[in-house]
Amino acid sequence: MLGFLKEPVVVTAKINVNLVALTVMGLISRLWGLCYPRAVVFDEVYYGQFVSLYMKRIFFVDDSGPPFGHMLLALGGYLGGFDGNFLWNRIGAEYSMNVPVWSLRLLPALAGALCVPLAYQILAELHFSHCAALGSALLILLENSLITQSRFMLLESVLIFFILLAVLSYLKFYNLQKHSAFSGSWWFWLLLTGVACSCAVGVKYMGLFTYMLLLAIAGLHFWHMIGDQNLSNVSLLCHFLARALALIIIPMGLYLSFFYVHLALLYRSGPHDQIMTSAFQASLEGGLARITQGQPLEVAYGSQITLRNVLGKPMQCWLHSHTNTYPIRYENGRGSSHQQQVTCYPFKDVNNWWIVKDPGMQQLVVSNPPRPVRHGHIVQLVHGITTRYLNTHDVAAPLSPHSQEVSCYIDYNISMPAQNLWRVEIVNRESDTDVWKTILSEVRFVHVNTSAVLKASVLSGASLPEWGYRQLEVVGEKLSKGYHQSMVWNVEEHRYGKSQEQKEREVELHSPTQMDISKNLSFMAKFTELQWKILTLKNEDTEHKYSSSALDWITMDTNIAYWLHPTSGAQIHLLGNVATWASANAAAVVYLCLSLWYLLRRRRKIYDIPEDAWQLWVSAGGVCGGGWAVNYLPFFLMEKTLFLYHYLPALTFQILLIPVVLQHLSDHLCRSVLLKSMFSALIVAWFSSVYFVYCTFSPVTYGQPALSLTELKALRWKDTWNILIRKQ
Numbered sequence: 272m273l274g275f276l277k278e279p280v281v282v283t284a285k286i287n288v289n290l291v292a293l294t295v296m297g298l299i300s301r302l303w304g305l306c307y308p309r310a311v312v313f314d315e316v317y318y319g320q321f322v323s324l325y326m327k328r329i330f331f332v333d334d335s336g337p338p339f340g341h342m343l344l345a346l347g348g349y350l351g352g353f354d355g356n357f358l359w360n361r362i363g364a365e366y367s368m369n370v371p372v373w374s375l376r377l378l379p380a381l382a383g384a385l386c387v388p389l390a391y392q393i394l395a396e397l398h399f400s401h402c403a404a405l406g407s408a409l410l411i412l413l414e415n416s417l418i419t420q421s422r423f424m425l426l427e428s429v430l431i432f433f434i435l436l437a438v439l440s441y442l443k444f445y446n447l448q449k450h451s452a453f454s455g456s457w458w459f460w461l462l463l464t465g466v467a468c469s470c471a472v473g474v475k476y477m478g479l480f481t482y483m484l485l486l487a488i489a490g491l492h493f494w495h496m497i498g499d500q501n502l503s504n505v506s507l508l509c510h511f512l513a514r515a516l517a518l519i520i521i522p523m524g525l526y527l528s529f530f531y532v533h534l535a536l537l538y539r540s541g542p543h544d545q546i547m548t549s550a551f552q553a554s555l556e557g558g559l560a561r562i563t564q565g566q567p568l569e570v571a572y573g574s575q576i577t578l579r580n581v582l583g584k585p586m587q588c589w590l591h592s593h594t595n596t597y598p599i600r601y602e603n604g605r606g607s608s609h610q611q612q613v614t615c616y617p618f619k620d621v622n623n624w625w626i627v628k629d630p631g632m633q634q635l636v637v638s639n640p641p642r643p644v645r646h647g648h649i650v651q652l653v654h655g656i657t658t659r660y661l662n663t664h665d666v667a668a669p670l671s672p673h674s675q676e677v678s679c680y681i682d683y684n685i686s687m688p689a690q691n692l693w694r695v696e697i698v699n700r701e702s703d704t705d706v707w708k709t710i711l712s713e714v715r716f717v718h719v720n721t722s723a724v725l726k727a728s729v730l731s732g733a734s735l736p737e738w739g740y741r742q743l744e745v746v747g748e749k750l751s752k753g754y755h756q757s758m759v760w761n762v763e764e765h766r767y768g769k770s771q772e773q774k775e776r777e778v779e780l781h782s783p784t785q786m787d788i789s790k791n792l793s794f795m796a797k798f799t800e801l802q803w804k805i806l807t808l809k810n811e812d813t814e815h816k817y818s819s820s821a822l823d824w825i826t827m828d829t830n831i832a833y834w835l836h837p838t839s840g841a842q843i844h845l846l847g848n849v850a851t852w853a854s855a856n857a858a859a860v861v862y863l864c865l866s867l868w869y870l871l872r873r874r875r876k877i878y879d880i881p882e883d884a885w886q887l888w889v890s891a892g893g894v895c896g897g898g899w900a901v902n903y904l905p906f907f908l909m910e911k912t913l914f915l916y917h918y919l920p921a922l923t924f925q926i927l928l929i930p931v932v933l934q935h936l937s938d939h940l941c942r943s944v945l946l947k948s949m950f951s952a953l954i955v956a957w958f959s960s961v962y963f964v965y966c967t968f969s970p971v972t973y974g975q976p977a978l979s980l981t982e983l984k985a986l987r988w989k990d991t992w993n994i995l996i997r998k999q
Contacts, residue, residue: 287415289401290388291631293408297387300412301380301421302499306372308559308974310844311364313833315424319359322348322375322424326355329541332554334803337526338471338533340426347375347424354593363834365720375424387412389435390927396442397891400989403930404536406958410926411967415972416847417923419833422973427919430474434481434920438894441485445492453509461517467864469522470736477920482522488893489514510942549579549763550710554792559763560698570707572629575655577764580615580727582756583712587667588622588727588743590760591616592654592661592679598738601669608666608687610678612741614735615727624655626768627956630692634664637767644707645699649719654679658773660691661725663747668728675723675747692719698759709765723747726758782881789838810828817914817993821906824918827852828991833913834974835995841977841997847922847967849988852959855925859899860934862892865935881938891931898924 311319318341324331325345333341357367366372390411393402407825411417421428444460451457470476496502496510500989535663540557552559568574578590591614597607616623626635627644628651635653652661659679664687666676680689693716697705707714716725726748734741743770748758770778792800819829831845866888872879878997880888903921906913935953941947970978970984971994978986980996987994 284703288392289405293391293405293412294385295386296412298382299729300387300418301384303378303839304817304973305376305380305422305977308834308836308843309372309946310834311359311362312423313367313425313831313845316359316364318344318424319357321345322353323357324541325349325536326353328537330537330539330643331541331543332546332804332808334805336475336805337529338676339470339529340429340475340811342529342533342536343378344375344424344426344431345472347378347892348843350374363605363837376422378426379423379428381648382432383417385699386417386428386432386435386923387420389439390923393435393439393894393927394930395634396439396446397894397931398887399891399931403934406933407927407929409958410961411923411962414848414851414922414926415965415968416845416915416919418809418895418917419843419845420974423833426474426918430478431825431920431923432465433471433474433900435483435734437464437471437481438898440464440467441489442894444885445603448492450719453513458517460511461513462521465519466525468518469525472522475525477944479513481898481920483661484897484901486518491517493745501575527798530801534794534797535678536800536812543783546583546804548581548800549761550584550709550792550812551797553710554797555807562634567641567767568639568709568710568711569643570712570762570765571643571767572625572627572632572650573635573637573641573768574644575766575768576627576709576762577619577623578760580757581759581761581765582727586617587744588615588617589619590625590725590727590745590761591620591742592621592659593622593740594657595738595740596681597669597676598677601735604899605672607668607669608676608681609662610662610676610681611654611657611747611929612739613661613677613679613737614739615745618743622654622656624764625661626653627651628653628660634720638801646695646700646703646705648695648707648852649692650695651691652693652716653687656777656912660689661693662689662691663721663723663725664690665721668746669739669745670744671728673744674726674728674749675718675721676687677725677745678748683864691722693717693725694719696863708760709762711760711761716760716904718747721747721749723749724758725760726755728757731746734861763961778958815912815914818912819915821903821913821918823991824903824915824922825856827915828989829915830992830994832993836974836977837976840983840996842971842983843974844994846971846992848961848964848968850957850964851929852922854924854929854957854961858929859896859925861936862896862928864878865932876990883934884939888931888935892926895924895928895931899928 282879293680298465321331321333321341322345325341326348338681348371349513351371353375357370358364385486386672387408391404391408394407397403417428417431439465442462444464446455447454447460447806464485468478468482488805493514497507502510538556540552540555540559544555544559545550549559567574577813580588580590592611595612596614599609600606627920628635629642630651630983653659654661659681661677663675663677668674670675680691684688695707696715696717696811697707698713698715718724724747728744728746734743756932775878823829827847834963835844865972869879869885869888873885876887902924903918906917937947937950941950968986970976970982983994985995986992
């Protein structure tokens with residue numbers, strides 16, 4: 272029974288020593304001296320703010336992309352015990368002792384280190400020699416710009432890691448296709464492809480470029496499968512469904528999960544939630560939720576309400592009035608109605624309160640039971656403090672003469688009767704009998720007499736002159752086609768009015784609202800709104816000292832100074848390995864020229880290389896050259912401030928193309944032993960130059976040792992590089 276104990280238990284395993292050695296070297300190059308400098312380095316000042324907000328569970332919106340990358344950085348802070356208490360206000364600020372610098376920088380550094388063995392495996396899966404695979408990994412290892420970007424709390428190294436992981440996973444899946452379809456390993460690599468693609472997109476939207484490339488390659492491969500007569504229709508259908516599940520459905524679900532975790536973590540109100548809708552704000556703890564949680568849901572005749580403009584740009588604002596009137600005559604000589612001003616005010620104020628009145632009744636309180644207002648009902652809006660009615664008429668608005676002036680009506684006993692009836696139109700209604708709801712309903716107010724729509728003139732960003740206290744203009748828009756958000760309002764604060772007397776009502780308006788109904792948004796509603804804000808909310812692009820154009824990246828005519836020691840000459844720059852960048856450009860040109868030459872020759876039925884070598888050449892170009900193109904060319908179409916680090920994903924693919932071209936030249940163009948020997952010697956000399964450049968620029972890659980004035984000047988290989996030299 273215990274006979275198996277007579278023999279020792281033996282476990283055998285194949286270990287790729289090259290892979291292990293490359294991984295160790297990658298870890299050393301990225302993790303060495305990771306805590307240095309113990310100061311804020313370049314965009315750490317940007318990402319650090321979000322890490323602090325995660326630690327404090329405070330909601331934020333970052334228009335640069337999805338939240339997965341930020342959550343990974345925050346995970347590093349969480350594992351290091353960071354409490355979020357640090358003021359991220361300037362580059363170079365010394366970190367306090369409560370900031371776990373090593374932990375915050377660890378995940379980007381690990382991602383950057385693992386890119387080295389990933390590069391090796393990608394070339395191996397493309398069926399190139401281990402020598403070529405080793406060369407690609409060493410080039411990634413010795414690329415100064417990738418090292419710099421990996422060693423700080425930045426996201427490019429994480430993005431590149433997931434991009435390379437997605438490419439490797441798909442290549443492994445594809446290589447298993449012929450002999451191990453639907454096996455466990457086949458499913459593993461296919462699913463990992465989709466997961467890695469989703470993670471890449473979740474870190475930065477730049478990951479979408481590689482995702483689209485892999486989908487195109489997968490589509491092309493499946494198209495070839497359709498022509499395989501050995502596969503039945505059922506088998507083809509199973510292959511299609513497997514790819515759809517792994518490459519589309521699962522990535523979409525995973526992408527949604529990033530936002531689910533993000534929203535679950537950030538449940539507290541903060542400064543960024545002001546750009547969100549009232550419903551979204553009310554779902555957060557604190558802030559608006561303290562005011563609105565549980566207030567009456569249905570707006571009724573007699574309700575006291577504040578009306579927030581849904582657009583929220585350039586700033587949130589509420590429908591507002593005060594006792595001051597429009598000037599009799601404007602600066603340009605046009606006349607006004609001299610009625611009470613109505614504006615959109617960007618702050619909460621007692622003058623933002625309005626009372627919903629039934630035109631057929633005089634009471635300004637809610638009846639018992641309340642009579643709800645529905646879509647299509649006619650109402651009057653009475654200003655709570657001044658008790659004047661919201662009105663518009665055929666008088667030009669002060670800043671928008673093509674639109675009607677909106678005012679609160681004052682009876683001057685002249686031939687200008689009140690026109691204060693408004694039809695409530697619920698834009699997001701489900702039926703024509705929908706009740707007007709607090710926060711949830713988005714409504715337009717259509718003037719009964721003129722069909723003008725109540726609108727905040729916020730798109731122009733112009734504010735009223737001094738007589739209007741620089742508040743935003745409100746107009747009656749005559750051209751009311753469509754539902755532009757500046758014409759849409761929602762009730763934010765709401766109470767059922769109880770006081771008919773004006774003095775008692777003023778006290779009531781000054782008091783906090785009392786609530787009894789909760790209004791929580793569903794996850795999908797919050798996701799849709801947040802995703803739309805991320806895609807449409809754009810900060811003003813300003814020229815940055817280190818911004819550059821996409822053309823500057825190819826020849827590395829620019830650099831970025833990341834950090835400067837306050838006293839010594841020690842500094843860190845984002846600078847690439849000049850030898851590697853020049854070689855990558857040369858490899859791309861050689862690949863393009865050779866491909867065109869081969870295509871022309873093949874058109875003439877002249878085959879210079881064997882068919883399997885041609886297929887290898889094309890597939891490598893599709894992955895490496897295609898990866899460079901999709902990650903680089905879109906930047907020529909982008910209207911945003913660009914920096915050198917945006918080129919790093921494209922550069923990574925271009926570096927992988929170098930050993931592809933070198934092996935091809937060695938195998939198919941160097942036909943004699945002498946030529947092969949000479950070519951090998953040139954490669955050794957070239958690689959020595961790559962290592963020499965790496966060592967030369969290591970002091971500004973790692974920030975140490977500090978260089979003298981003469982040494983710093985010697986590093987300015989290009990006049991366009993901005994090496995920081997202190998004045999003596």
